[in-house]
Amino acid sequence: QVQLVESGGGVVQPGGSLRLSCAAAGFSFSSYAMHWVRQAPGKGLEWVAVISYHGVNKYYVDSVKGRFTISRDNSDNTLFLQMNSLRPEDTAVYYCAREMNSGYSYGLTDYWGQGTLVTVSS
Amino acid sequence: EIVLTQSPGTLSLSPGERATLSCRASQSVSTRYLAWYQQKPGQAPRLLIYGASSRATGIPDRFSGSGSGTDFTLTISRLEPEDLAVYFCQQQGASPPWTFGQGTKVEIK
Numbered sequence: 001q002v003q004l005v006e007s008g009g010g011v012v013q014p015g016g017s018l019r020l021s022c023a024a025a026g027f028s029f030s031s032y033a034m035h036w037v038r039q040a041p042g043k044g045l046e047w048v049a050v051i052s053y054h055g056v057n058k059y060y061v062d063s064v065k066g067r068f069t070i071s072r073d074n075s076d077n078t079l080f081l082q083m084n085s086l087r088p089e090d091t092a093v094y095y096c097a098r099e100m101n102s103g104y105s106y107g108l109t110d111y112w113g114q115g116t117l118v119t120v121s122s
Numbered sequence: 123e124i125v126l127t128q129s130p131g132t133l134s135l136s137p138g139e140r141a142t143l144s145c146r147a148s149q150s151v152s153t154r155y156l157a158w159y160q161q162k163p164g165q166a167p168r169l170l171i172y173g174a175s176s177r178a179t180g181i182p183d184r185f186s187g188s189g190s191g192t193d194f195t196l197t198i199s200r201l202e203p204e205d206l207a208v209y210f211c212q213q214q215g216a217s218p219p220w221t222f223g224q225g226t227k228v229e230i231k
Contacts, residue, residue, distance in 0.1 A: 107214030
């Protein structure tokens with residue numbers, strides 16, 4: 001069955017960096033676009049970034065452009081999110097999620113990991 | 123960017139009752155690109171409905187979606203205690219960013 005397991009969260013000071021990972025299993029990882037979605041404590045969901053199945057195309061929400069970088073290693077079935085210049089408002093649970101249909105991404109996700117908490121605080 | 127507004131903020135109903143959740147978009151959304159997610163306490167979101175009205179794999183038929191244009195509805199025909207959750211609508215499409223509504227919390231009396 002499809003499994004997505006995030007790791008790498010923790011407490012970091014404002015201006016610091018963190019790298020999140022998402023280990024995928026149970027499906028052909030290299031055939032699917034992958035997303036990061038975050039949820040601030042007690043708040044709603046915010047789509048953060050997507051990477052195409054081959055890793056060439058990447059898109060971000062405006063609030064993280066220039067600070068976050070999404071990437072993937074299809075040989076290792078792993079998705080990454082490099083987060084630099086972190087701000088307190090980046091504090092959230094970060095989920096990785098699979099695009100529902102293989103190939104091109106339209107933003108519809110069917111499987112989500114359990115999330116990893118990132119806390120940005122001095 | 124398309125803004126999705128969900129109502130009501132909280133819905134408190136008894137088991138067996140019908141729940142009607144609304145999602146209104148700031149501009150027209152193709153029915154192909156409107157989804158609903160359920161998030162139970164302490165869990166990740168789960169896809170319920172996609173394409174405005176298609177149930178995702180394993181979703182009971184008491185959940186149904188409808189609507190078009192700027193107005194969409196999620197209906198839970200007969201509430202069960204395990205339906206306690208926050209429900210989010212989301213719009214997708216060819217161009218990101220893809221946005222979510224702020225959520226409707228369903229409480230079971």
